[in-house]
Amino acid sequence: MIINSDGTKPIYVQIAEWLETEILNGNIQADEKMYSQYQLADIFNINPATAAKGISILANEAILYKKRGLGTFVSIDAKQIILTKRKDQTLKKLVKDLVVEAEHLNVSESELIQLIKDAGKNDEGDEE
Amino acid sequence: MTILTTFLPILIMIGLVGVCFFVIKKSFNFKRKKRGFGTNRFLVGYILVLLIATILFYVLPDDEFLSVPKNPLGWSELEQIQNNIYQADDQEAIDQMEELDVVNEWSIPFQKDELIISSTNNGEYIFILAEVKSEMDNTIEVVHYATNSMLLKRNDQIAYDVELENNTLNIMSPNPVNLKLQHFDAEFTTTQFSKTAQFKTEYFSFGIRGPELLYIKVPNNVKITGDVEFVEK
Amino acid sequence: MSLPEINTWRLVRKQHAFKLKSYAGMYTSLMAIQVIGMLFSLGGVSSGGVSGDEHSIEFRTYSSNVVIAFTFLWAFISSILITTRAYRNDDFTFVTNRLTSNLSNLLFLLSASVIAGITSIMTGNVNKVIAYFFYESDYIIATDITFQGLLMGTFVTILYIFAFAACGYLVGTIVQFHKLFIVVIPTLIIGSMFIGTNTHDTSLLLVWIMDTYGKETSILLFVLKMIGTVGLLFLLSITLSNRMEVKQ
């Protein structure tokens, strides 16, 4: 991943999201040690403090847990939390935007639902 | 004019300082060169020249060198020597004078009974003394004395010579020469504290060699005439 | 956070080593000025003649005196140069403060004076050897100097050169302190040369310097005077520059 520094999303959010994706993809299993802030800083060429904030977001959401002196580890239900969060926040927000945009364009609710159904058919299998 | 002569040395000095400043400032920018004849090599070359010259200088045959007399004589001392020569009673008295050295001796066979002494010298710095010996050995003896505390006392270019021609003893002054002298001096910082003899031009104010003397002894049957003073016995 | 203790004297020695390498301009300028001095004294540092009725004598004196005098000038001028911006801040690239900078400069000038003293004495030999081999002469007269005398002479030369360096260093420091002194100091020096010229024929300042140092005949007193003078000059420089800022 190349850090997108055009300012649309804070870098630590991008880091958090990248870590989530790593967990979802199974690259880091539950109870496995998470990247340290320094590793992340090195990988993405960012200040370690920024990387640390990315990690702490996930820790606050219980996706990661800290073991004193050992580092940060992936929680057992990390995947589940991430999925729920993405559904709750990301998807809902996207839908909200979608609805607002549809209103702007005078697209009726049924038309919109049809569009979603069509899109779903094309993209089927792309993602679980 | 006087103002100019007073300030000229100062102006020259200021100019010289200016030139030095320029040279030092120019050469101060030591530029390192990647290759080629860099400044470094100039420095090394310079040190080598200094070392070689120093070694050479100390291996020069310095027995050829004259040394500056430790106690150069002043006017009064030189006058004293002159007086002593005048008042000398005999050769023994001359030999006892510390200031005089024997430079040359001649022994010339002589059969005649009259000797004319002729000197091309006006007699300013050389005394010619004569003594009549008690023996009749048919020999004229001549001894040349020179003041030993002067710079040049060696017997070469500026030596007197004597020559017998019939019954005339010619005393030949050295030909006028222009002598070139190199003076290898010590640095003023060295001489400030070392009590070394200093070379001074005053050495020459009394001539090159100071008072000199030709002491002539003739057999007792010979009658002497000419540029000579007699020592009565 | 604990910082390591700094050993001032060790740092001064490091800076001294650094300056010995990096102030190479001192050596080239020394060489340049001594070569010029040598050229000036090629025909003898002084010459004269005596002519009487019988003979005339021409004599030329060969020694390092002119080179030594030029080396004094070099010490004075190049010490000013190392206080200028281009050199003054060299050690501020690395670890230093005013005191260590000045102390290492002092050490460096002392080292440079030793080099300059030895080489300037040696240059006399170059002139003498050239004169011996290339110029005609009937007589060579040499001032007898013992080895001990030579060593002492070198030592005295070094002291003189170091004193000139200390003067230059102070002048340079004063000039760095305020640019106005670029005008004031030469005016004072040149002016002092004229003071007394009308009555004395020579400057009072020069007379005093000659009397105090040049005519001192006791080596012990001379060394004490020199150390005192040099110490005072450097003390002044250090005090002055201790308040100055580093401008790059």
Next chain:
Amino acid sequence: MNVIECKGLTKAYGRRQAIRNLSFTIEENKITGLIGRNGAGKTTLLKVIAGFFRKTSGEVHVFSYQPFNNLKVSANMIFIDDNITPPTALNLQELLESAASFYNNFDMELAKRLFDYFSFHPKQTHQSLSKGMKSTFNVIVGLAARCPLTIFDEPTTGMDSAVRRDFYRALLKDYIEHPRTIIISSHLLDEMDDMLEDILLMKEGQVLLHSSVLDLQEYAIAVSGNKQVISNWTKTKEVLYKKDIGVGNTYVVVRNELNELDKQQAHIEGLEISPVSIDDLSVHLTSNDKGGIDDVFTRD
């Protein structure tokens, strides 16, 4: 522990105050970007910190010492700028060796590797280098010295963008390995904001803002849309920057005090909300005029 503490720090040249009444602290082992326009007093501040300049009034402590003329500060600090003129008599190799002899932590191996990476030649001289190469060499010394306080004043002058990127990366990697306090002054925030932890924003000799990069990223928000709507909308808000786009549209940057509701409201009114990069933000904050250069041309 604070490496640098300034309280009411002022430095004046004659009457002109280059920095005035500065107060801030910089903590240990942080990379701080000192940002400001030319003449904002960045270099003066850094040189006071480095102990080169004497403060005029106020307090400044580095490692809890007064930095001016202080040997301890000097030994634990390295100041790299593009005015460094090392002795002309030394080549690059010797310069590195000299630096190594002065700094206890100097990592010669790192210096050598960077030296080779940027294709320097040991026998080259500093004055023969191009401007960019000079800067590159200087930052190699600055990095390898591993001083507890490392100050870079406009270190990238003359470097091309590839070298700049390499430098920032090298700086970050070495910082991760050997954490230390680093200050970089620059007016090019864009390329290095990712590696900074804190930003100290200066304007006209004063600290405008001193905060972490993370906070700064959310400090302001940009809104664009219909001129009329915007001017109504911004009445209650702190406008940092304003620019007209076309005839009826305006782009404004405001302090980010919006909550979700505000944002939705804006959206409904047809306004577009976008984040402001800290680079843009610093430009907006440090500009003399809210309208920027455009204002010069729109006066009537």
